[in-house]
Amino acid sequence: MATEFAAAKINLTLHVTGQRADGYHLLDSLVVFADVGDRISVAAGDALSLRITGPMAGALPVSDDNLVLRAARAFGAAQGVEITLEKHLPVASGIGGGSADAAATLRALAALWHLPLPDAAAVLKLGADVPVCLTGRAVRMEGVGEAITPLxxxxxxxxxxxxxxxxxxxxxxxxxxxxxxxxxxxxxxxxxxxxxxxxxxxxxxxxxxxxxxxxxxxxxxxxxxxxxxxxxxxxxxxxxxxxxxxxxxxxxxxxxxxxxxxxxxxxxxxxxxxxxxxx
Missing domain, CATH: 3.30.70.890 (GHMP kinase, C-terminal domain)
Known part of the structure; x- marks a missing residue:
């Protein structure tokens, strides 16, 4: 089993600086993290499964397009895995709950399976905030979320x-x-x-x-x-x-x-x- 903390992401600033031809917005944001968040646990299993517990579980029913499951599929690994999401952060709340959960899932599966993380393009496809949530530290985030610069x-x-x-x-x-x-x-x-x-x-x-x-x-x-x-x-x-x-x-x-x-x-x-x- 492997367990990872999914820290709340806070945009101290969020400047919208442009829009690409494909519709994605360009951002410039000072991002920090807080010591409150969700928790992801993964364990070997016969198939890919997700269980959601915690005080905010009722607001997030399990669905096939959950970011946690999408993150697990991004590995492209054949191993089965049982994932538990202990949900404490409110849903759709602007503090990166789903993205933090996806990033924690990636870290936990990398530890469980002894595999490297998926490449940057695959991570970004999960959502604009997933790359910054993988860092877990204060950074400047630009572009559509792919440009991350340490302070x-x-x-x-x-x-x-x-x-x-x-x-x-x-x-x-x-x-x-x-x-x-x-x-x-x-x-x-x-x-x-x-x-x-x-x-x-x-x-x-x-x-x-x-x-x-x-x-x-x-x-x-x-x-x-x-x-x-x-x-x-x-x-x-x-x-x-x-x-x-x-x-x-x-x-x-x-x-x-x-x-x-x-x-x-x-x-x-x-x-x-x-x-x-x-x-």
Whole structure:
């Protein structure tokens, strides 16, 4: 058996810089990961199978096109395998749950079968976020997700509060609602940042270009963002990915934990989690 953690992916920034002739959008994003996520376990079996457990299992019925199964097929291996997905992250939430699960499946099967990972093209076919989720560390992601650049300077320590109103937002619909697809990219050289306050100041000058169209489709996202912003110690609040999850950035873990407890108490129907940012 092999087990892998599927960390939540957070887009601290997400600039939409263009669109290719085939319709795929070009992005420029500062991506980090959080120490909350799903868990993938794989074991030898007679055939390929998937079982989903965990608190979010009810929102994700097993289907043949599940990214976990598609990732297993990407190996092209004949061995049977039994896969268990312990689901903790909300579905269709803008924090890369499905992509993180696919990446964790690839890592787990590589360990189980003692095989190299599939080539980059096969990984990208699984989804634009799967390559970055394979890295599991803070990077700059560009193009359609295939161009991944390690950061020249390590990001400072930071803690996140993630909040999702349990509303799924379809990524294609958010992109269709974009009124402009040629926004400026981030600076070519990203600055060295001393602490979480400096990181927040930098992020204030950057954007998530999908936030406005996502709020147009799901106005509750604005409520989530405002709820995070109102918490003591929150340095910046922003939507991640195509939504509906938003994050608040905090300078210390106690402030983040207190904010998560307060927000969960105020909004018991939301999914809320405090997490350390993996830089």
């Amino acid at each position: 020249a300077h390590r990001l400072p320590a930071g803690w996140l509060v993630l909040a999702n109103p349990n509303v799924g937002v379809a990524t294609p619909a958010v992109f269709r609602a974009l009124t402009r697809r040629d926004h400026p990219a981030m600076p070519r050289e990203l600055p060295k940042l001393a602490d979480a306050a400096e990181l927040a100041a930098f992020l204030q000058m950057m954007r998530n270009d999908l936030e406005a169209p996502a709020i147009q489709l799901a106005p509750v996202i604005a409520t989530v963002k405002a709820g995070l912003s109102a918490q003591p110690g929150c340095l910046i609040a922003r939507m991640s990915g195509s939504g509906a999850t938003c994050f608040g950035l905090f300078a210390d873990p106690l402030a983040a934990s207190a904010a998560a407890r307060a927000l969960q108490a105020a909004q018991p129907g939301w999914w809320v989690a405090a997490a350390e940012m993996r830089g």
